[in-house]
Amino acid sequence: MTRFVESTITFPYRRSLGPMLSAFMTALTERRILGIRCGEAVLVPPMEWDPATGAALPLDLVEVGPAGTVQSWTWVPAPTEQHPVQRPFAFAFVLLDGATTPLLHAVDAGSAAAMADGMRVAPRWRGERVGRITDIACFVPGEQPELDGDDTGPAAQPVEIMDYNARITYRNPVPPSADRAVELSRQQRLVGMRCPQCERTYVGGRGYCPIDSIELGEEHEIDLAHTGTITNFVIITPVQYPGQTETEPFARVFVLIDDSDVVLAYQPTIELPVADVRVGRRVAAVWASPGEEIDAGGGMGVSLGALIGWMPTGEPDIADPDLVNRIF
Amino acid sequence: MIPCAVVGVGQTHHKSRRRDVSVGGLVREAVFRALDDAEMTMADIDAVVIGKAPDLFEGVMKPELYLSDALGAVGKPMFRVHTAGSVGGTTAIVAASHVQAGKHRRVLAVAYQKQSEGNAQFALGSGKGASLGAGGAFAPFIRAYIHRSGAPEHIGWKVAVKDRLNALKNPYAHLKIEDISIDKVKASPMMWDPIRFLESCPSSDGACAVVVTDEEGGRTAAAAGRQPAWILATSSRSEPPSFPGRDPVRPAACLQCADDVYRQAGITDPRRQLDMAELYVPFSWHEAIWLEAHRIAEPGEGWRMIDRGETELGGAFPINCSGGVLSSNPIGASGLLRFAEAANQVRGAAGEHQVDGCRTALAMAYGANSQYFSMWVVADRLHPFD
Numbered sequence: 001m002t003r004f005v006e007s008t009i010t011f012p013y014r015r016s017l018g019p020m021l022s023a024f025m026t027a028l029t030e031r032r033i034l035g036i037r038c039g040e041a042v043l044v045p046p047m048e049w050d051p052a053t054g055a056a057l058p059l060d061l062v063e064v065g066p067a068g069t070v071q072s073w074t075w076v077p078a079p080t081e082q083h084p085v086q087r088p089f090a091f092a093f094v095l096l097d098g099a100t101t102p103l104l105h106a107v108d109a110g111s112a113a114a115m116a117d118g119m120r121v122a123p124r125w126r127g128e129r130v131g132r133i134t135d136i137a138c139f140v141p142g143e144q145p146e147l148d149g150d151d152t153g154p155a156a157q158p159v160e161i162m163d164y165n166a167r168i169t170y171r172n173p174v175p176p177s178a179d180r181a182v183e184l185s186r187q188q189r190l191v192g193m194r195c196p197q198c199e200r201t202y203v204g205g206r207g208y209c210p211i212d213s214i215e216l217g218e219e220h221e222i223d224l225a226h227t228g229t230i231t232n233f234v235i236i237t238p239v240q241y242p243g244q245t246e247t248e249p250f251a252r253v254f255v256l257i258d259d260s261d262v263v264l265a266y267q268p269t270i271e272l273p274v275a276d277v278r279v280g281r282r283v284a285a286v287w288a289s290p291g292e293e294i295d296a297g298g299g300m301g302v303s304l305g306a307l308i309g310w311m312p313t314g315e316p317d318i319a320d321p322d323l324v325n326r327i328f
Numbered sequence: 329m330i331p332c333a334v335v336g337v338g339q340t341h342h343k344s345r346r347r348d349v350s351v352g353g354l355v356r357e358a359v360f361r362a363l364d365d366a367e368m369t370m371a372d373i374d375a376v377v378i379g380k381a382p383d384l385f386e387g388v389m390k391p392e393l394y395l396s397d398a399l400g401a402v403g404k405p406m407f408r409v410h411t412a413g414s415v416g417g418t419t420a421i422v423a424a425s426h427v428q429a430g431k432h433r434r435v436l437a438v439a440y441q442k443q444s445e446g447n448a449q450f451a452l453g454s455g456k457g458a459s460l461g462a463g464g465a466f467a468p469f470i471r472a473y474i475h476r477s478g479a480p481e482h483i484g485w486k487v488a489v490k491d492r493l494n495a496l497k498n499p500y501a502h503l504k505i506e507d508i509s510i511d512k513v514k515a516s517p518m519m520w521d522p523i524r525f526l527e528s529c530p531s532s533d534g535a536c537a538v539v540v541t542d543e544e545g546g547r548t549a550a551a552a553g554r555q556p557a558w559i560l561a562t563s564s565r566s567e568p569p570s571f572p573g574r575d576p577v578r579p580a581a582c583l584q585c586a587d588d589v590y591r592q593a594g595i596t597d598p599r600r601q602l603d604m605a606e607l608y609v610p611f612s613w614h615e616a617i618w619l620e621a622h623r624i625a626e627p628g629e630g631w632r633m634i635d636r637g638e639t640e641l642g643g644a645f646p647i648n649c650s651g652g653v654l655s656s657n658p659i660g661a662s663g664l665l666r667f668a669e670a671a672n673q674v675r676g677a678a679g680e681h682q683v684d685g686c687r688t689a690l691a692m693a694y695g696a697n698s699q700y701f702s703m704w705v706v707a708d709r710l711h712p713f714d
Contacts, residue, residue, distance in 0.1 A: 009455035013387040013446050018350035047397075048352055054370045054400025056356075090529045160347065166387045200572040210568035232468040236460055241447040245457025252460060254468060261572040266460065324475045327468050328574035 003179055005296050008169045012242055015162040020048045020158045023061055025131035029155040031145070033123070033136075034061045035099050045133070046097040058123045062177050066145045067122040068096035068103075075112040085138050094139055106138035114141065128152045131159030176217070177207025178297040183306030185294070188287045192262055193220040201262050204304050205297065225258040226285040228310070229318045231326040251277045255310055256326050263326050268309035278300075279324050280317035283310040331406040331710055332427040333546030333556035334424075335538035336366025336650030342502035342656040345444040345535040347511040351386065352398035355440045355535045359399060362436070362537035367554070370400030370442070374432035374540070377470035379409040379419030379439040380660030384451040386442050399438060412695030413462075413608065415439060416536065416663025421562040423540045424704070433542050439664040444475040448531055448659065459660055462610060463520035463528055465697060469576045470522060470613040476577070479616060479631035481522070487612035488527045488654060492641050495651025497641070497680035502532045502656040514712070527612040527654075534658030536665045543710075556708040557671035560688075561592030569697040576698040585701040589690070590623075593705040594713045598624050598690070601713060602705070604646045604683045605690040606666035610653045615639065618692065619647070641681055649681040663693025667704055674708045688712055 017025060020036065024046050027034045036046035037060040044064055049056055073092035079085060080148050084106045092115075093102035108124065109115050121139035127149030129135035137148050152315035174182075177193075181204055184191045192201040193216035201222065202208075208215050232254040238246035252266040269277065270286045288294045288306040297303035338361025340346070346354055348492040362368060376399050383389050392408040399406070416439040423437035453459025473479070492508040495501035505512075508526075516526040535615065541549075546556040565585035567574070586598075595601045607618045619630035633639055639647040648654070650669040653662050670691035672678045676684075688707040694700060 009384075011384075011387060011446060011450055011455065015445055016345075016347040016350060016442075018348070018353040021350060048350065049356070049398055051397040052402055054356075054397060054402070056360075090332055090606045096398065202571070209692060210571055232471055234460065234464050234467040235518075236458075236464045237517070238458070239449045239461060241450040241459070243450060243455065244459070250458065252464065262570065265570060267464075315405050324472050324576070325577075327472060327576055328572065 002215060004169050004171050004172045005167060005174055008167065010165065010167045010243070013034050013166055014166040017160055017162055018048060020046055020059060022158055023059070025159040025162065026155060028133070028135040029129040029131050029159065031125050031129070032063055033065045033096060035064045036061055041100040042098060043101050044096055044103050044201070062098065064098035065096035065123070067120055067143045068094040068099070070107065070115070070117060070119045070121055071095050072117060073107065073115050075115065084134060085191060089138065092139070093144070094121055101299070105136060107140070108138045109141055111114055121175060129155070131155055132162060174297040175205065175207055175269050178205035178303050180218070181205030182294070182297050182303055182305035185307055188278050188306065190223050190224045190226060190257070190285060190307060191219070192260065194222055196220065201260055203262055203264065224260050224262060228255040228257040228283055229323060230254065230277065230279060230281040231256050231263060231323040233276065235274050249274050252312060253277060253283070254327055255283060256323065263306070263328055265328060270309040270311040272310070272312050276312075278317070279321070280319060282313040282315040282317065284313045286311050330430050331543040331546070331558065332424050332540055333543070333549070334538050334706065335398065335541050335545060335549040335554065335556050336362040336364075336368065337668045337672050338362030338365055339500050339536040339665060339668065340534045341500050342532040342534035342658055343679055344502070344530070344532065346442065347444065351388065351391065351440070351442050352395055354442055354533060355395060355438055356398055356536035358440070358537040359436065359686055362539050366539040366550070368434065368539060373400065373404065373434050373436045373573045374437045375405040375407070375426055376401040377407045377409060377419050377423045377426070377435060377437045379415040379664065380532060381412060381663070382642065383417060383439055384446070384455065385448065385659070386445040399436065401663070404662040405432070410581050411566070411700045412554040413659055414663050414693040414695035414700040414702045416563070416661050417667055417691065417693030417704070418564055418663070418700070420538060420540070420664055420667040420704065421702055423538070423561050423565055424562050427540050427542050434545060435540045436446070436537060437664065438535065438537045441658040441660040442533045443531045443658065444533050459651045461520070463523050466611055466614070467520040467523050469617070469698065470611065473577045473617050474522065475614060477616070477628045477631055481629045482503045482510065483616060483634050484512045484522070484527050484612040486634055487615045488513045491648050491652045491654040493610070494641055494681055495647050495655035498651050498655070499649040499679070502530050502534070502657070503651070523611050523613070529610040529653045529657040530655070532656050532658040534656060534661050535552065536661040536668050538664065538668050538671065555675040555677070555708060558675045558708070558710045560594075560705045560710075560712075561589040562704045563588040563592070564700070564702040566700045569699050577617055578621050578627070579698050579701070581699065582694065582701050583623070585703050589703045589705050598622065599645060602688050603689050604649060605692070606648055606650065606669045607654065608653055608663060608666055608693045609648060610657065612654065615647055622690070622692065641683065646683050649678065649683055652653060666693050667691040670704070671706050674706050
């Protein structure tokens with residue numbers, strides 16, 4: 001059974017709308033829907049360019065709707081939290097009066113039986129509008145627009161930026177080789193796999209040699225030492241961004257494992273002040289306590305599992321300045 | 329292989345934040361400048377190639393779908409390219425390949441990034457905390473270069489000043505630091521030891537576009553008095569991100585890629601046969617690193633060229649006369665900007681930062697963990713070395 005690891009990424013993006021979409025979004029806060037003239041056509045939602053030729057369109061906006069006609073629709077019997085309506089509803093192409101292209105939006109008609117091509121619908125506006133397409137909560141059967149909640153009025157300023165909180169959850173399979181590396185790390189074993197052809201050793205459950213394109217398995221495993229020497233390093237001044245976990249400068253070191261050709265790149269340090277990080281420094285592996293949460297694999301790179309960083313051994317430095325060339 | 333040429337180049341004015349335009353609006357600024365330069369319209373284009381860095385930068389998935397009609401690509405072949413930071417260069421190479429193969433006659437290559445919509449550190453850290461950023465990933469490579477070459481620390485400062493002085497001559501450049509000086513660079517904060525703030529590239533919104541056409545198209549432009557940039561060679565190479573013994577200061581993929589474009593172009597002595605180069609230098613020390621990894625300088629000698637002022641505009645071998653990535657960095661477009669600037673140099677169209685008598689130029693872009701490389705060599709004629 002393949003094990004999966006779930007991870008979620010969130011980020012608050014800031015979209016600049018440009019002059020045309022800005023006008024469209026601003027109008028939505030005024031409970032007006034704008035289209036743009038493109039020759040004989042009126043495009044809704046408006047576009048900055050002629051979709052057929054790419055030619056620039058002058059900012060010739062025209063109000064359409066508010067009511068329109070359903071051209072086509074599909075029923076959504078079991079909405080998720082990501083859907084615009086939280087009970088069964090239809091996604092529909094709504095040709096707003098005065099437009100020549102349909103707007104894709106939700107229709108809250110109660111049941112699929114109430115839906116039909118050619119039916120008339122009107123917008124249900126949100127009381128609180130911010131200049132997004134969801135300012136129209138959905139469309140409802142009939143000619144009369146509705147208002148959902150207390151009307152907070154139009155935007156005080158033109159809407160030029162749209163904040164968008166992206167959230168994505170990935171479910172990544174953990175390859176058997178990475179799974180095993182994590183399991184071995186729980187036993188506080190640092191295991192490499194040696195390529196039978198080039199004799200390079202790879203750690204962290206990389207189940208192949210990228211040089212020889214050979215699959216590596218348990219028969220290629222070798223136990224590695226838990227001590228090594230810092231060959232190179234970087235001190236990072238953290239830049240603040242949403243999701244940043246660091247506030248103070250921190251180090252990442254490159255550790256050449258004793259009696260091997262393995263360099264573990266960009267490793268965290270433990271009980272080693274940033275100012276004391278230097279090439280040649282002797283370090284030893286630090287393992288997570290049993291039960292402590294560890295990197296369980298499934299990321300893009302290798303996983304060292306319960307190996308959580310490196311701390312000084314107190315031994316004298318290795319005096320070989322050329323160590324600095326061992327980055328990988 | 330069908331000879332091909334660049335006959336149109338366009339770019340945006342690069343800035344920290346282009347809050348006045350949508351992504352589509354930004355890209356179209358570069359596209360229309362390139363089409364105007366080529367005296368073409370969208371209708372003249374047979375195929376479109378678009379490149380940008382990871383979608384996590386702007387949080388727009390598959391932007392090539394959203395941009396197909398913005399680029400006039402309806403009913404035409406359209407291709408998305410992605411090779412991390414080298415993508416702009418690879419985009420130009422893919423466009424050239426379509427012409428060289430005889431599949432299309434006029435291909436538009438477009439690349440962009442709108443960094444202000446997201447955060448590069450966030451995106452490069454795969455959306456997690458403790459992101460190293462590009463500077464954090466590359467600082468160890470630079471430490472190794474400094475160690476093995478014995479270069480003095482002022483070399484990095486010197487490149488940082490040179491590229492910003494060049495940017496003052498480029499109307500499209502993002503950073504315009506009028507009072508740039510060695511002292512100013514030296515006094516700027518240490519970001520990722522040994523890289524200081526002013527030795528680092530900015531974060532930019534911007535786009536670039538070029539029109540690539542076949543031999544007939546190139547000759548037609550030339551006959552009309554519009555000098556084409558003939559594409560003598562293109563190449564791209566990649567290597568795995570890490571393996572024991574990998575040398576990111578002198579990556580095998582970079583050396584192989586350079587050797588390949590030189591062989592195709594008939595170059596045996598790049599220092600003598602090339603007149604300038606636009607190299608992807610996001611951190612000042614990479615100029616020295618790449619001079620050596622492109623065999624323009626012997627190992628350990630790259631920093632001496634810089635120290636002697638040879639890589640300045642007006643020097644014996646100018647590098648990054650546009651101001652380079654150190655002055656403008658819309659990441660996805662940064663590679664294409666190198667390729668476009670090299671083309672403009674051999675077209676005599678580089679304005680105030682033109683290298684006098686430039687006839688041949690190299691452009692290079694690299695990406696990810698110094699593992700993707702893209703290059704082309706352009707010239708003012710098809711057979712400059714005959």
